[in-house]
Each structure stands twice: as structure tokens, then as C-alpha cells.
Amino acid sequence: MLITDDFLPVPVPESLSATYLVPTVGLPSVTARTAVSGLAGRLAEPVHGLARQMLDSPLMSVDVRPIGEFPELPPDLLSAFGAGAEQLDRLAAASHLVVVQAEYRPGWPPAHEWAARAVAAAVAETVGSDVVDVFGLQFLDPAAALRTLPDAQGRVRLVDWVLVPYSSDAEGLWFTTKGLRRFGLLELQTQGVPDHLTRAWGAVMTGAARRLLRDWTDGLTGDDVPAFVQLPVLATVTGHDIAVAYGNPEQHGATAPVLLRLELDPATDPEADSFLSLRPPAGHAGPAGRYFAAACATLFAGIQPDVRYARADDAMSRAVATARAGLGDIRARFRGGRLPAETQLVVKYGLPGVDGPEYVWAGVTSWDSPERIVGVSASDSNTDATVRIGSPVAVEAADIVDWAVLDATGVIEGGWTQAVLDAGNPPTP
Structure with a gap:
């Protein structure tokens, strides 16, 4: 592998896994195969067929467990990621969990995520329950979960799979992504974002995630999973990247590109996550927040979003x-x-x-x-x-x-x- 100043080698995990839960009161009245069969004609065939194939392979498991055997899901975090009171009440009242787990190699398509979500949504819809995405700590309505899956052309909205939470610190706002690890890529972070760019920078992060995820999956197209994928140190983000990530590629006019420097920030704690940090390009004079504001002005055509x-x-x-x-x-x-x-x-x-x-x-x-x-x-x-x-x-x-x-x-x-x-x-x- 050639290492240059223009590219950053990012490690590739050997395999990826997805876990989804369906809370039930009593044992479920339907099998996963029966529930998935009921999606015929409603789910794009590439995903419907993928779900049925993985159900019949050792790559997926569907188990029913007493809820006490599964680690407790923190209600405060579930609430922070959008769980409603009724959903939390149904989880508290549940006696069992249908646990859908799948594994797959890094690359595109992310078969483990698509198939596991499809199976869990099919079961939840049949028994009148919810889908819990363990990775994202999110409740999903079954119909909403099905809508996030690819259409007949294999297209998805990245915003349905990657969240952009943020918090305040002494330097401004700290943004991270939560969802890129589904695809094997490290999560992104940006620090020192001015407070007034809350919504705009969330969209920029989503567009940057889309661009880097494309570069990432392009590096995983071979038959063998490489140890590293080289990502460009200077990531280019455009308004088109943002529009595609939000599912509207044809609805955005051209904008000038914005450059963001990519740095690897490895975790010092073995239990913590490493990040890919987005920073101003080398040589930028002044605080990072000034560059981020200028980037938003470029991507959103000079108007406050x-x-x-x-x-x-x-x-x-x-x-x-x-x-x-x-x-x-x-x-x-x-x-x-x-x-x-x-x-x-x-x-x-x-x-x-x-x-x-x-x-x-x-x-x-x-x-x-x-x-x-x-x-x-x-x-x-x-x-x-x-x-x-x-x-x-x-x-x-x-x-x-x-x-x-x-x-x-x-x-x-x-x-x-x-x-x-x-x-x-x-x-x-």
C-alpha cells in the first residue's frame, strides 16, 4: 500500500454486524419467514430476495429471548434519539424480544443492515410492535423502517442511516456522526463550530459522510477485503452531496465545492471510538469556526439557511x-x-x-x-x-x-x- 501525504489509510474491519429487536408480549405468533413472505410486492426485489436468502444462511439468526436475558436498553438514550412515551411503555411491558442479527463483509451493499432491518420490520408489522435499531438506539415504526430500505434501483437516503448529534463545549459545538460504522467506516467529528451554524453544519456533515462513504465503498470493490482503504486527506463536499444524502439528487443547483481536511483521531481509551476529524485545510488563517462559516456560505449560496x-x-x-x-x-x-x-x-x-x-x-x-x-x-x-x-x-x-x-x-x-x-x-x- 502506497502511503502519501494526499491520502489517509483507514483500517477496515474484518466483518460487520447488525442487531434489531422486536419487543413482544408473550411469544410471537408468526415466524420470520412467514412475515418476510408477506412483504412480496411491497419491498423492492433486491432487498426482499436478500432478506430471504440471508434467513436461510448462517449469516443471519432470528431468536426469541425472554427480555431479561438481553442487556437493558437505556431509556434516557432512547428518548434522546427520538423514542416516544408509548414506545418506551411497550418496551417496558414486553416479556420477550425477537432478536434479529446478521453479519456481512464490509463493502456495498451493506447486506447485513438491509436484510436485518427488513426482517425485523416484517415481524414487527405482523405482531403490531416496534423495531429497535440497537446500533442507533432508535425506535422505528415498521412502515418507516421499510421506507428506509433501497428502492428498485438500490437507492437509499443516507439521513435514514446516519445521525448527526451535537453538543456544546467551551470552543463551540461538537458534531459527530452516528451510523458510518454500520458500513465499516469510522465516524466523523467536527469541533469548534459556531452556534449559529447548528442546522447548516449538520447538513454539511451529512454531505461529507455521503462523499467519504462513496470513496470508502469504492475502495472495497475487490474480491478480498483489504486491511486499509486510502481516503483523500482533502475531502471535497458540494451542495449536490448534501442533496443526494437527503434523497433529492435532482433538486439542487450547482454550488462551488468546499474543502475539508481529514485527520485520524485515534481513541486513547480502548473502549472509546476513534474518529475521522473534519478540519479547515492546512494554511487556513484564523479560527476554525470562521472557515466553517465560510463553507456554509458557499454551500448554501451565501444566505443563512x-x-x-x-x-x-x-x-x-x-x-x-x-x-x-x-x-x-x-x-x-x-x-x-x-x-x-x-x-x-x-x-x-x-x-x-x-x-x-x-x-x-x-x-x-x-x-x-x-x-x-x-x-x-x-x-x-x-x-x-x-x-x-x-x-x-x-x-x-x-x-x-x-x-x-x-x-x-x-x-x-x-x-x-x-x-x-x-x-x-x-x-x-
Whole structure:
């Protein structure tokens, strides 16, 4: 293996395992094979066939155990990763667990994860229970678990398999991934992220995970599992990587790439995890947080990914009025192909919330009717779980409060409300 300054050798585990649980009251009334047979026609055939094959092989085991024989799952951690009160109550009331375990070699496809999740979801759906993903410490509704499995083309959303938790420390926010070890890759981490980049950097981490996972699986395509895979020291992340990770590859305009330096941070405690750290490229002057903010500005076209404002002062009112007065002209230029080359039109609009509207941005993909825009969200919403980065959205023109034309450097036209928020004064109309 050639070791250079351009690549980082990352160790490859010999095998990978997946474990899923289905809590039951009493012994389950169905076998795993019967439950999986019931998915015929509902699950994409590559995965349905894979689940049936692994059930009949020594690579998978399905056991029913009294719940006391299995290590207790910590309710506080389950809650932290989204478990609801009813799900925790069903787990507490369960007398038995259906334990689905599978093993497979590192590489793509991750047959152990896909097959084990499919079998557990089939059993849980049949007996009216939940799926517990032991690796992610997550409860999954059976129908939701099935939706995370590959479609007929073998495509999945990485956000269904990799979480990005974060916490605060003295230097800012500490982000990690939780899910890349399913595929044999070390988890990622970033430290010193500014507080205001919470949602944006979570999306960047997800995009970086997608890019590195592709490089990782490309290095595992041979017949033999190598001892190491060489990953590029400078990882390139684009808006397209983020959109693909969120399951919307066709819904994202081009963005300039962002470079992140990859470093191996081995654990000093044998019981702790090692990480791949994402840092600014060598030679970057200033704090890391400044580079992370610039990276988000590039990937999200120079606008804040989720912006709220509640003030109705004169400057903001003038900014909104100026933006709305220009909607007819900017629509005509957009539809007539008269915007500058290599630019994107985005609009800011309001989503209803308990504390007032939440204002988010969306890239415009079509504007056939003056009253309605079809586009793709540029941010995750705090108030609407269906509005996520890269997801398709329909925007009523009456809800628009701003628009902007963007190139690779940021806003080149419009953005009046953003200017008020950032600098206190709108640009001259």
C-alpha cells in the first residue's frame, strides 16, 4: 500500500454486524419467514430476495429471548434519539424480544443492515410492535423502517442511516456522526463550530459522510477485503452531496465545492471510538469556526439557511415592500432565461409557527403561474418536519417576503431582508 501525504489509510474491519429487536408480549405468533413472505410486492426485489436468502444462511439468526436475558436498553438514550412515551411503555411491558442479527463483509451493499432491518420490520408489522435499531438506539415504526430500505434501483437516503448529534463545549459545538460504522467506516467529528451554524453544519456533515462513504465503498470493490482503504486527506463536499444524502439528487443547483481536511483521531481509551476529524485545510488563517462559516456560505449560496425575524420596523417593512414590488420583473427574467449565467434564483417565504412565522429560503425550479412557485428547500425548517434541505416545496407568491439572485460568491441581486438582518440597512432598490 502506497502511503502519501494526499491520502489517509483507514483500517477496515474484518466483518460487520447488525442487531434489531422486536419487543413482544408473550411469544410471537408468526415466524420470520412467514412475515418476510408477506412483504412480496411491497419491498423492492433486491432487498426482499436478500432478506430471504440471508434467513436461510448462517449469516443471519432470528431468536426469541425472554427480555431479561438481553442487556437493558437505556431509556434516557432512547428518548434522546427520538423514542416516544408509548414506545418506551411497550418496551417496558414486553416479556420477550425477537432478536434479529446478521453479519456481512464490509463493502456495498451493506447486506447485513438491509436484510436485518427488513426482517425485523416484517415481524414487527405482523405482531403490531416496534423495531429497535440497537446500533442507533432508535425506535422505528415498521412502515418507516421499510421506507428506509433501497428502492428498485438500490437507492437509499443516507439521513435514514446516519445521525448527526451535537453538543456544546467551551470552543463551540461538537458534531459527530452516528451510523458510518454500520458500513465499516469510522465516524466523523467536527469541533469548534459556531452556534449559529447548528442546522447548516449538520447538513454539511451529512454531505461529507455521503462523499467519504462513496470513496470508502469504492475502495472495497475487490474480491478480498483489504486491511486499509486510502481516503483523500482533502475531502471535497458540494451542495449536490448534501442533496443526494437527503434523497433529492435532482433538486439542487450547482454550488462551488468546499474543502475539508481529514485527520485520524485515534481513541486513547480502548473502549472509546476513534474518529475521522473534519478540519479547515492546512494554511487556513484564523479560527476554525470562521472557515466553517465560510463553507456554509458557499454551500448554501451565501444566505443563512434558516432565518427568523419578528421585528416590523421601518427598514424591514421597506425591504419586504421592495422585494415584493420586484416579483413580476424577476419572474419574467427567470422565465425568459435572462438571469446571468451560472446563477440561481431563490425566494424567502414564511411558514406558520407557534411563535410567529419562520422564514426560510427555497431555490426556484419553475414559476409557471404568477401565484405559485415550485422549488427546493435550501434549509431545514424548525416548525415543519416536511421541509428539509433538498426537499421539493411549493410556495405561494403571497407568502414571499424576499428574493435573491445568487452566484458562486453569494448574493448579486436582491436579498433586501437579509441585508437588514445582517447589516441593519437594505440595499438600494
